[in-house]
Structure formats: C-alpha cells, structure tokens
Amino acid sequence: MMLSIRDLRVSFEDSSGDSTEVVHGINLDLARGESLGIVGESGSGKSVLSLATIGLLPGTARASGQIMFEGQDLLTLPEKQMCGLRGRKIGMIFQEPMSALNPAMTVGAQIAEGLRLHKGMSQSDAKTEALRLLEMVQIPQATQRINSYPHEMSGGQRQRVGIAIAIALKPDLLIADEPTTALDVTVQAEILDILDDLVTDLGISLILISHDLGVIARISDRTLVMYKGDEMEHGDTERVLRSPQHDYTRKLLDAMPSRARKSLDQTGMEGPHA
Amino acid sequence: MKRIPLNLWLGGLISTLLVGSAVLSRFWTPEDPIKMNILNRLKGPGDAGLLGADQIGRDVFSMIMAGGWTSLGIALTATIIGGSIGTLIGVTAAAKSGIFEKASGWINSVLFAFPPILSAILLGALLGPGGLTSIIAIGVFMIPVFTRISRGAAMQIWSRDYIKAAKMAGKGQALITIEHVLPNISAQLLVQFAIQTGLGILAEAGLSFLGMGIAPPTPSWGRMLADAQTYISTAPHLVLAPGIAIALAVLGLNLLGDGLRDLTDPRRKQAS
Numbered sequence A: 001m002m003l004s005i006r007d008l009r010v011s012f013e014d015s016s017g018d019s020t021e022v023v024h025g026i027n028l029d030l031a032r033g034e035s036l037g038i039v040g041e042s043g044s045g046k047s048v049l050s051l052a053t054i055g056l057l058p059g060t061a062r063a064s065g066q067i068m069f070e071g072q073d074l075l076t077l078p079e080k081q082m083c084g085l086r087g088r089k090i091g092m093i094f095q096e097p098m099s100a101l102n103p104a105m106t107v108g109a110q111i112a113e114g115l116r117l118h119k120g121m122s123q124s125d126a127k128t129e130a131l132r133l134l135e136m137v138q139i140p141q142a143t144q145r146i147n148s149y150p151h152e153m154s155g156g157q158r159q160r161v162g163i164a165i166a167i168a169l170k171p172d173l174l175i176a177d178e179p180t181t182a183l184d185v186t187v188q189a190e191i192l193d194i195l196d197d198l199v200t201d202l203g204i205s206l207i208l209i210s211h212d213l214g215v216i217a218r219i220s221d222r223t224l225v226m227y228k229g230d231e232m233e234h235g236d237t238e239r240v241l242r243s244p245q246h247d248y249t250r251k252l253l254d255a256m257p258s259r260a261r262k263s264l265d266q267t268g269m270e271g272p273h274a
Numbered sequence B: 001m002k003r004i005p006l007n008l009w010l011g012g013l014i015s016t017l018l019v020g021s022a023v024l025s026r027f028w029t030p031e032d033p034i035k036m037n038i039l040n041r042l043k044g045p046g047d048a049g050l051l052g053a054d055q056i057g058r059d060v061f062s063m064i065m066a067g068g069w070t071s072l073g074i075a076l077t078a079t080i081i082g083g084s085i086g087t088l089i090g091v092t093a094a095a096k097s098g099i100f101e102k103a104s105g106w107i108n109s110v111l112f113a114f115p116p117i118l119s120a121i122l123l124g125a126l127l128g129p130g131g132l133t134s135i136i137a138i139g140v141f142m143i144p145v146f147t148r149i150s151r152g153a154a155m156q157i158w159s160r161d162y163i164k165a166a167k168m169a170g171k172g173q174a175l176i177t178i179e180h181v182l183p184n185i186s187a188q189l190l191v192q193f194a195i196q197t198g199l200g201i202l203a204e205a206g207l208s209f210l211g212m213g214i215a216p217p218t219p220s221w222g223r224m225l226a227d228a229q230t231y232i233s234t235a236p237h238l239v240l241a242p243g244i245a246i247a248l249a250v251l252g253l254n255l256l257g258d259g260l261r262d263l264t265d266p267r268r269k270q271a272s
C-alpha cells in the first residue's frame, strides 16, 4: 500500500487548554494509481484529515495513530524530511481558488516555486516547465497567462493553476480538497475532467474530497463516507451508491439534485431511486 | 478605474505641500530663518513678510518652512526606524508562535505604557535634549504600534491556503514572510505609516515645546509655539502660524492614510 492510515485521531486544543477530538479513528488504504473519494457534510473532518496527511495541521492540533506513506510514518517523521516530501511526493489542491493563490505574485512564478526549490531548476527552465503545465491544464493563451496575476483570471482558470501547481512535481499522491465547490456547475465538470485525465495519465493516486456525492462518483474507485469525524461507510464507489449500507449515505444520495442523479445513471451507476 | 476618494485627494495635496515646502526650505526661503532683524520685531503679517516676524524679528514664514523640514525629518526618520523594527517583530511573531510571540507581546505592553513625552524626558536626562533624542523617543513609541498592526495582518495571511502551497513548494518561514506575507500586508503598513508620521510630527512639536527637541537656533514648530506664549495677546500670529502648520500637517497625513485605506480596502469603504 502506498498510503495507509490507521486509527487517525485529531484533536484541537482551545485557548483554555481543553481539547476537542474532531477525527475519531479513521482507517484507510490507497494503492498506487487508485482514487479514493471522501464525502461528508461540512464539518465532518475531511480537511483536517487531509492536512494531517501533508503535515500542515495548525499548531493547536494534536494527531495520533499512524499515517504510513511509502513505508514511513508521517506523524513521527521529522519536519525536515516532511518538508522534502510535502509537495514533491504529495501534492494538494485547495478549495478556495482565491485564497490558494498569492494575489501579489504572477501565476507563472507560483507554479515555478516548487520546481526551483524542490528540483533545483533554473529560473528559465522552471518557467518553460510552468508554461507546459499551464497548457496541460488547458489554460488558453498560456504564454500570456503565465504573467497574469490571480485577480485577472476567472475562478475556473485559477483552479486550473492550482492543479498545475499541485502536479508540477509529479507527486505520487494528490489530495484535492473540494476542488470544485467554489465553482459554477459547468466549470466544475471541466475541472473534474482535467483532474481525472491528469491523474490517470501520470499514474497519480488521488484522494478527492467533496461534500457532493455526484463529484465523488465521477472519478473515485472507492468512497469513504464521513460524518462528524467518524467513518460511516467505506467501499467501492459503485457499491456505495447502488446499495448504501448506512442511513447517512442514503441521506447524502437523497440530497443530490435529481439532475446529478440522472448523470450517475448515465455513467452506468444506478441511484437508489432508479 | 477606481475613483480617487476625496480624503486621498485632500490628504495627498496637503502632504505634498508639506513635503515640498520642507524640501524647498533646504534651498530657498524668503528670508534666512535664523537671521534676526530687530527693526521687524513682532510686526504682523504683511508688515514684515507673509506671516510677520517674531520677538527678535525673524521671518515667521521662513521659520515655518524650515521648521517643517525639522518636524518632517524627525517624524519620518522615527517612523521609518520604529516602523521597521516593529514590523520585523510583528511578522516574526506571526511566523513563530510560542515563546517569541509571548515575549514580544510582553515587551510591547511595556513600551506601550511609556508615552513618547515621558520616554523623551527619560532619554533627554540620559542623552541630553536634541534631534537624536526626539528620533529615539518617537521611534520607540512607534515600535509597538507597528508590531500590533503587522502581526495581526500577517496572522491573517498565514491562515491563507497559498501559504500552505508555499510550504509545499519547500519554503521556510523566512522566505514565506518575505515573498508572501510582506507584499500582502504592505498596503496596510503604508496606511499606518502615513498616520504614524502625522502623530510623529505632533510628538516632535510636543517635545520641542517642552524644550526636549532639536536645539536652537534650528527652527521648529514646537519651540515657535513655546516662544509665542508670552506674546499671545500682542502678536497672536506667532501662535497661529505654527499651530495651524502642525494641525494641517497632522490632518493631511491622516487624510492621506484614510484615503489610502479606502482605496485598498473596499470593505471599510462600504462600512463607512
């Protein structure tokens, strides 16, 4: 297994010293090239789980359990080694394309950062590579766009830049935390297609996080359903959608707009009401 | 194109006049501001020069111009030094939580407890009065202000996802602070810089009023006010000229700061 998480618990300490556990013992496994969807309503602990995996939990958080990644436990790995791994072996795409890009820096410079620091590329090599990446995520007129600032781009274009940054170092694992939640429905589909194609072509394992089962159903081989820090259900995406074992999963399926349910049917999966 | 707010116009205009006349005074003033002409003693505006003459016949208009250089020079130097130190402490405190943050908070509360006049008197006792004493006293007073502002602004930036992205790119705290935090808090710092320079001018005037400022005969607005006290009924122009100069300078820099804030922070504009 490339990634295997065992009994992961995360708690936050507040200013008075009381701690509240928000992730209560999650287990999951992910093989190379596989994609896992994590679904659950807001506040389920999905982002906390992904931040724990890249070692970027805020200082007030305590994590216990095991996060084994390519044979190393990330929870006990010294920060220095974690630094070399983060970004290079594990990439991340963030939810808010506005907050995920530095407004005071051109998108080209932001894509080039990791290439220069992790791979020691020269300024000009990094720029050439950044251009190639912008083309890979299908940004039109990439040669001009590379010098744009984030506010000059649409939400969908910014999120493409986010994808370009995350895959720039060809990580083994990509975590996408609600990559399409802030986007229009039409743009959502484009972004998911780009993401799906890239991880398949590059053989990257993917953890796709969303509160929307429709998004998960599009790409994920397996699905983990979370609620308030607990696992509700975990299995092949098709099985989870076809015969949900848990009331909470059924509720999520019911909450999907009928249009989205129909598209599930078209991809060969039948919703519970089909 | 954004419309330029009125306060920015007005503040920019007054500040430009202030800086312009201060710089000009280094090369040209209508009269030599330290030359006495006893025949003009206490003459009113128009009778001797544009703004009259003082108790020993110096040209008030020339003294206001030259005093502007003194006030602005001391206030700007103090704000640049105090602002840089305060910002350095603030962004470091935001980057490192824990001991450094607690210590800097503690030091700042102590510094904050000393108003500039009090610290100038203490410093003056140590170093003797003068321009340097004023710069240090006012600069020390600026440190906690900038620490607080820059720390708060930097903490907000540190919670953004692009900081996480920068960490993933392999950047350390120092590089993140320089390349990601500072450029994104610079507008807020600039606003504060204008406002604090105005306060610095006020503080400098206060210090030289008390005789703790720059040594005579270098003209200074605060000392002009102090000297004029005795003549307030016979020659009110001697009080009005430096008084209005100080008020205008502080007002102009404040308007400039406010205007810059409205320009860079649309949220505040809606609220006001």
Ligand SMILES: Nc1ncnc2c1ncn2[C@@H]1O[C@H](COP(=O)(O)OP(=O)(O)O)[C@@H](O)[C@H]1O
Residues within 6 Å of the ligand: A012, A022, A040, A041, A042, A043, A044, A045, A046, A047, A048, A049, A058, A060
């Ligand atoms: N920095 C933090 N400090 C305290 N509590 C937090 C922090 N971040 C997240 N939490 C709490 O952890 C829980 C899970 O949050 P999160 O992982 O963001 O949920 P999701 O991503 O599934 O919407 C929530 O109850 C949230 O309030």
Ligand SMILES: [Mg+2]
Residues within 6 Å of the ligand: A046, A047, A048, A177, A178
């Ligand atoms: Mg989240």
